Amino acid sequence: MITVHFATLTALTILIGSSCSKAPAEGVTSTDPEGHSEGASPRYDGSVLYGRYCLSCHGETGIGDGVSATMLTIKPRDFTAGIFKFRSVVEGLPTDADLARTIVKGIGGTEMSAYETLPPEAIDALVQHVKSLTVGKIEVVDEEEAQELPGLVEVIEDKGTFYARVNWFELRGSGDPLEVGTPPKPTTEMVARGKELFEGIAACATCHGNEGHGDGDAGKDLKDDWGVPITPRNFTEDILKGGDDLQDIYQRIMLGIPGTPMPASGELLGGPDDAWAIVYYVQKLRRKLYIPK
Template sequence: MFVSSPSSVTESNDESSGEDGADASDARTSELADTSSGEGESESYRVASYDPASRLLSVVNENGVPAQLSVAKGDNVQILGPALQEGRNLYLRHCMHCHGVSGDGAGPTAQYFKVKPRDYRQGVVKFTSTKANVPRPSRDDLFRIVKLGVPGTYMPSFMLLPDEEVHAIVEYVRWLAMRGEMERKLNAWLSLDYSKEAVADMEEPAEEIESAFAEAWADEASDNITQFSEELQMDWQEADKEENVVVPPTERVPPSPESIERGRKLFQGNKAKCASCHGLTGKGNGPSTESFNDLPGQPGVKSDKAGLFDIWGNIVKPRNLTAGVFRGGRRPIDIYRRIHSGIKGTPMQAFGSTLNKEGEIWDVVNYVLSIPFENKQGGH
């Protein structure tokens, strides 16, 4: 569902008026716009509330009486829920100076930070509760990130904002992410066939290429736009499904010295190779930080600089685990999820299928949480 205008909506019932109603059925729209279309009978509704969780839109008619919209499958309904409007205002006030007006992560303050504000336009954030094969964050993830901030970076905690305001901001961040991704998909499609290089290699005269382009655009654009938006919607819906949240199959293994020792062996051993990035003692100085690695998402393409890179093109250091600062949260379940699904957009991959024996991930969680204390006591 696309959302576009603030609070007054109009339904035009033109399907009941013309005789061409039947064959126009796929184009039949219940357009919710902020002005009356002027054609035929139209009724005005106000959006009473929009519940992002259930995606239910409640409306009231001019007299404030709850009303039902006769919207059928395939209808094109455009609403700009008040939540988005409010979200936008709040975003501009609290987030824009770091994350940018368009969500590109390049707001005016961003240049001063070593750890850059997230560019939302790939639809990826690092610290999610969702499974490794679910590329998007859930609404709950975004809510938690905004409420708690990202410790150890300039991303502040917005704990003091009321929950409703944070929910509204979350809707707006999702919208920015979807918009950005849509643009990227369109760009990729357009540049696929009609990049300058491709055109330069073609034998046909420029006018022919131009008309082929115009034809392709006319034929395919609307199909592609529909397809892209369906893909986007599906990806984001997946992230909100309960079954896609990582829930450990067993309760936390108690952090006994034995469990911590098993975790240490896994951390330093060859199965998970945590130490190759984090170093044997977890200081974040493993050998991968000095070698030339594949660029994320581009297997076989080595970067021309040593170190590890994220999908936004920034160098990322493996966390120094002796400091005990965890950006994605310090509860055992947070660390469990980091290990199970990896840290999205970064070279730290998912270990859910490698550490698949009962309790293994918990052992590693227990070890990771013990590292700061181990070091204080001058241990290994």
């Protein structure tokens, strides 16, 4: 449970309000304050929308250093790292639809708000701008090698070492989507199988604990890829960050959560039936399972 004091909320509101007025200058003259282009065509400027809704936390260049970032309980995503937690693809970076879903629904249990009221065209404009910020660097042999990389932005030489600054989405792309399908009808036998897998080969209990309280021995002192302490989800109390639909839980089990210690279990399980069994056992731990008679 997150407790936010009134003074903190007030300060955060002031910071966010002040940063919203500092949208990037590009395209401002042809758009209104919401990033909507003037004229008949319903076009939106992603940089203006980003300045209004995202800048205060994620920062101008997307590294998560906005003026409000230090006041948040969860550090904002660093887009330049090219690591996104929630995706629907087996390999590669999330699809545009994945990014749009995060913007529209937000991330439960964090300060990442839901922007369900924005029209689809505005959401897409934001998605494209976020993707344009996902620029990081990799070491290369020389400038000639760098020129062959998709998404190359520039080549940097530092003390004889060459680095290519690349757009991660253009370099890596998105892979094939995970086939989720329609959730099967839950049964008592399926839930029992889920418990067996949860405590056994899938090793969920080592971090989440046998009863799902997030108190497993292996879950102590965990850190994400940025070195930030992270705790396993307490299924009996916590909101699921990646969404609490059955399909959302299925994806997290099969694909894991990049940038965190939460591994992908798809290759450990015997197939979709095993994954759905764990889904329903997790729902039982969350006290949200109903088995029709």
